[in-house]
Amino acid sequence: MDKRDMRRANLDMLRRVLMDLGQATKPQLAEASGFSVVTVNALLKTLVEAGEAEAVEAAALPGEAGGRPARQFAFCRNRKLALLLYMLEEQGRDKLVLAVENLLGEIIWQQEVFPPEITAEVLLAHLQQAREQFPGISRVLLGVPGVDVAGRMMIIDYPRLQGIALRERLSEALALPVHICNDINAAVTGYGQQWQQAEQETVIGIYWPHGYPPGAGILLKGRLYEGKDGIAGEIGFRYANPAPYREGDFKESAAAEILRLVRYWNPHQVVFYREGLTEAALAEIMAACREELPAVLLPEVRLGASFQQDYAAGLRQIGRNLLLKE
Missing domain, CATH: 3.30.420.40 (ATPase, nucleotide binding domain)
Structure with missing residues (x-):
């Protein structure tokens, strides 16, 4: 492993530590990562310059009675967002759940809708509204009771979506990458x-x-x-x-x-x-x-125990993985 690869690996390690801690001082990051404070300082500078971390309000360390409080850094959890939309049936009615997820896998907004019919136009309208509200959305993930094969909905419970190029149509309209996941695939993942x-x-x-x-x-x-x-x-x-x-x-x-x-x-x-x-x-x-x-x-x-709960948990994991791979 050359120096560039080593630095990339170290940077990834510090990123994951900061994500796990959410907010920490340089000494705390050094202890959790096993790096020296000097190494943490250099890597943290790169993360701040890339917009992945930010300095936050200083807080006194436990046990400190006075003096200058240690500076803390936080992971910019809302720097990138994923928009999730999943479809299911609830008590005989078609239901859409929309949610916005950040880089830590947290849901920062959610909405449930019971449309009279599920069509590409209905999906697009709700996705556009969410995107206008959250400009940081960089990925869209659809959970569907069906499968996209070669760019078209080959298997789908909703007649108006059968055979159409749903992913392509939504991606062009939203100017965002759109991914499709089968509902039971998401549920077993969750x-x-x-x-x-x-x-x-x-x-x-x-x-x-x-x-x-x-x-x-x-x-x-x-x-x-x-x-x-x-x-x-x-x-x-x-x-x-x-x-x-x-x-x-x-x-x-x-x-x-x-x-x-x-x-x-x-x-x-x-x-x-x-x-x-x-x-x-x-x-x-x-x-x-x-x-x-x-x-x-x-x-x-x-x-x-709950199909909807596991379905949502699986989509959240898949959505977060998509964000982290960008």
């Missing part, structure tokens, strides 16, 4: 943040809303697997005509899907999201699975 063994295991999330075929998200050792075209986990294809999904067949269908996922992916754990699904009903589904495969081959299957 769930993986809470599961300590996620980085060593295979975790699959199944989202099965009432009246719709299911979708699945695959987390391999903590990393989302989407496949060549982003359609990995699109198990709902099986319920296309001439064999549409029937709500009355849910338990049998759910057992069949779990068995297929076991044979394809052999996961350690499956998290199942479905409104109203009880532990008793899930036990019946697993009993049906054990009729086909030995219990030792079956994964641990859990009920997801």
